[in-house]
Amino acid sequence: MPLEAGANSALADDEDQTGKPKAKRKSFKPPPKGQSCADRILVLKADGFFKQHRGGVEIVEGLKVKGWTHKTNQVGAALTKLFEKGMIQRTKEGNGNWKYYWDRE
Incomplete structure (x- = not known):
């Protein structure tokens, strides 16, 4: 039997065109402050910690000592933003x- 023009409108909101349940999307929640x-x-x-010049791997290890696990790329992105805001210094x-440090206090 051919489908009527409005036949697809009878699908539930949580089903796709084939009648299968839609995959739930994970919502993005920023980390707590x-x-x-x-x-x-x-x-x-x-x-x-930054009184000595530190590389990315050393910083990941420093975070791990505190019980915080972050990937090297996450740390690198965060360090770049902190450098751009003038909150950390870096040198090659x-x-x-890059080696990151802070000697202004």
Whole structure:
């Protein structure tokens, strides 16, 4: 039997054209205040962690010591934003990797 023009409008809101349940989308929720990667890096800064020049891997390890797990790319993105805001300093050393530090306090 051919489908009538309005036949698809009878589908439930949680079904697709084939009648199968729609996949639920995970909604994006920003982390609670003080729990973003950048916020946690600033905690390390307040603890004096950046008195020595530190590379990305060292920073990931410093966060891990505090019980915070972040991937290297997350830390790198957060460090770039902090540098652009003037909240951390950086320099290239040796093989061209960025080293981050803070010597202004």
